[in-house]
Amino acid sequence: MNSTAALTTPAFNVDALRQDFPILSRAVRGKPLVYLDNAATSQKPTQVIETISRYYSEYNSNIHRGVHSLSEEATSAYEAAREKCQSFINASSDKEIIFVKGTTEAINLVANTYGRANIKAGDEIIVSWMEHHSNIVPWQMLCEQNGAVLKVIPINDAGELIMDEYRKLLSSKTKLVAVGHISNALGSINPIKEIIDLAHQHDAVVVIDGAQATPHTSIDVQSLDCDFYAFSSHKLFGPTGVGVLYGKQALLEAMPPYQGGGDMIKMVTFEKTMYNELPHKFEAGTPNIAGVIGLGAAIDYVSEIGLDAIATYEHELLEYATEAALTIDGLRLIGTARNKASILSFVMDKVHPHDLGTILDHNGIAIRTGHHCAMPVMDRFEIPATARASFAFYNTKHEIDVLIEGIENAKKVFC
Amino acid sequence: MFDLKDLYQEVIVDHNRSPRNFGKMESPDRTLEGFNPLCGDRLTLYLKMEGEQIDDISFDGSGCAISVASASMMTDAMKGKTAKEAEEIFNNFHELVTTDGSNVDSDKLGKLAALAGVREYPTRVKCATLCWHTLHSALEGEQTAISTE
Ligand SMILES: Cc1ncc(COP(=O)(O)O)c(C=O)c1O
Numbered sequence: 001m002n003s004t005a006a007l008t009t010p011a012f013n014v015d016a017l018r019q020d021f022p023i024l025s026r027a028v029r030g031k032p033l034v035y036l037d038n039a040a041t042s043q044k045p046t047q048v049i050e051t052i053s054r055y056y057s058e059y060n061s062n063i064h065r066g067v068h069s070l071s072e073e074a075t076s077a078y079e080a081a082r083e084k085c086q087s088f089i090n091a092s093s094d095k096e097i098i099f100v101k102g103t104t105e106a107i108n109l110v111a112n113t114y115g116r117a118n119i120k121a122g123d124e125i126i127v128s129w130m131e132h133h134s135n136i137v138p139w140q141m142l143c144e145q146n147g148a149v150l151k152v153i154p155i156n157d158a159g160e161l162i163m164d165e166y167r168k169l170l171s172s173k174t175k176l177v178a179v180g181h182i183s184n185a186l187g188s189i190n191p192i193k194e195i196i197d198l199a200h201q202h203d204a205v206v207v208i209d210g211a212q213a214t215p216h217t218s219i220d221v222q223s224l225d226c227d228f229y230a231f232s233s234h235k236l237f238g239p240t241g242v243g244v245l246y247g248k249q250a251l252l253e254a255m256p257p258y259q260g261g262g263d264m265i266k267m268v269t270f271e272k273t274m275y276n277e278l279p280h281k282f283e284a285g286t287p288n289i290a291g292v293i294g295l296g297a298a299i300d301y302v303s304e305i306g307l308d309a310i311a312t313y314e315h316e317l318l319e320y321a322t323e324a325a326l327t328i329d330g331l332r333l334i335g336t337a338r339n340k341a342s343i344l345s346f347v348m349d350k351v352h353p354h355d356l357g358t359i360l361d362h363n364g365i366a367i368r369t370g371h372h373c374a375m376p377v378m379d380r381f382e383i384p385a386t387a388r389a390s391f392a393f394y395n396t397k398h399e400i401d402v403l404i405e406g407i408e409n410a411k412k413v414f415c
Numbered sequence: 416m417f418d419l420k421d422l423y424q425e426v427i428v429d430h431n432r433s434p435r436n437f438g439k440m441e442s443p444d445r446t447l448e449g450f451n452p453l454c455g456d457r458l459t460l461y462l463k464m465e466g467e468q469i470d471d472i473s474f475d476g477s478g479c480a481i482s483v484a485s486a487s488m489m490t491d492a493m494k495g496k497t498a499k500e501a502e503e504i505f506n507n508f509h510e511l512v513t514t515d516g517s518n519v520d521s522d523k524l525g526k527l528a529a530l531a532g533v534r535e536y537p538t539r540v541k542c543a544t545l546c547w548h549t550l551h552s553a554l555e556g557e558q559t560a561i562s563t564e
Contacts, residue, residue, distance in 0.1 A: 351480075352478065355423070355480045358422065358539060359419060361536075369454075370453060370454060370455070371455060378455065384454070384455025384457070384477060385454060385455040413419075413423050414423075414428060414431070414480065
């Protein structure tokens with residue numbers, strides 16, 4: 001390693017961290033894998049894989065119900081993961097951490113419970129132009145059911161929210177604002193603190209889609225004062241099929257339950273059922289126990305590296321990649337927000353994103369191409385699709401060099 | 416090992432760079448739009464029929480190199496064919512891009528055989544067949560846009 005690199009990132013030893021990810025040493029089409037599709041899902045470190053495997057081989061059992069030792073062990077590991085999530089986002093109580101399938105389910109939960117109970121015909125819900133479909137469609141469905149109206153915060157050519165337009169949309173009719181913390185299609189980091197404060201001046205409740213944020217930046221839901229915050233384990237180096245809905249306790253207490261079933265009740269008779277306390281009221285049925293425990297291990301893992309160190313290193317990667325990309329003739333970046341996470345979305349003059357994706361795959365490079373579940377963003381920039389490279393802390397500048405070379409090679413095929 | 420050049424052959428690159436039969440047709444008998452929501456590929460086919468025979472055919476729209484080249488080569492191959500012949504070629508083409516090709520009648524395919532490399536990339540098969548599915552539906556008299564999903 002040369003000394004300047006060592007100076008800019010003290011204590012950040014990428015080579016050592018890469019050793020934690022078994023998949024990073026595999027080959028794809030005869031080339032070393034260069035995994036740049038982290039915004040779709042992240043890879044998993046041995047620490048997570050082994051934690052899940054240990055659960056299944058040593059103490060697999062159902063939780064909250066058994067008196068036997070295995071069940072006690074599983075229950076305490078499951079609840080320990082909840083506490084890890086609580087401190088990870090600095091929630092004030094572990095009752096505010098609801099385990100769900102992922103960000104998508106978390107948002108649907110809020111729409112179906114809080115939304116149905118509190119949002120009426122003529123009320124307004126505000127989302128932004130850069131939302132993932134999972135933070136658009138549940139609100140559209142709610143509007144269809146109850147006659148509420150969906151309003152959209154526009155974005156500028158850089159892919160930033162136009163905050164003046166947001167201010168104009170807010171009114172006494174606004175009941176809920178649902179905005180992504182970081183855009184998966186553009187990389188823009190939104191000013192969520194300001195968004196939340198403005199919404200609260202109008203007594204609107206705020207849902208933050210944190211799917212892209214938790215792997216890149218530390219979160220403090222109390223200082224943000226957000227009402228709901230959703231994230232997915234699989235984007236945070238944990239297993240698929242599990243995620244978290246954070247909600248302020250008072251809101252969660254007042255909300256009707258989501259699904260009915262086991263675990264979410266205190267007592268059932270045919271005349272009346274008493275619902276369980278938080279957080280169990282929202283966790284009907286046997287949950288993804290291994291997944292939750294695995295998420296706990298993932299949180300331990302990233303916390304040990306430190307999100308501030310991760311953010312600093314990734315910012316360096318993004319700057320390096322952006323600079324290199326801009327030297328490529330015919331390449332146009334989509335998403336040039338001043339405040340950006342390590343996501344590089346772009347289009348090329350003569351190379352369609354899908355052809356680029358196939359050609360890069362041939363070089364062992366995994367990127368994502370398409371609309372990234374954000375079709376309104378594609379419409380806004382009048383493009384059918386983009387190519388997107390998204391970086392995690394285990395990516396290297398060398399991998400970016402390989403990417404750039406791959407893009408140049410793709411150009412040669414078509415030009 | 417599979418070579419990238421087998422997918423992006425010269426003829427495909429060429430048809431992508433300068434697609435044949437590209438452009439809207441004046442007063443076509445049939446017009447149908449095809450859409451691949453996964454890629455955003457979108458094309459419109461225009462047909463002039465002489466009874467059961469394809470008298471003229473053109474397309475426009477935008478998409479990846481595979482979908483544009485495939486539509487360009489398909490339209491070239493379809494002029495003067497009857498609906499039944501078109502269907503037969505489509506079946507052969509489908510075999511070509513989705514199987515190892517052992518049952519393909521390559522005489523029927525001619526230049527279209529250049530797209531065989533697509534079979535190495537299952538996610539790209541839809542790009543190559545979008546124009547064909549659209550043609551199939553247009554010949555069946557379908558009026559509303561079709562989608563590969
Ligand atoms: C910004 C954003 N929101 C929501 C989601 C949905 O997350 P999940 O599929 O894990 O529910 C994603 C994942 O692609 C995302 O990037």
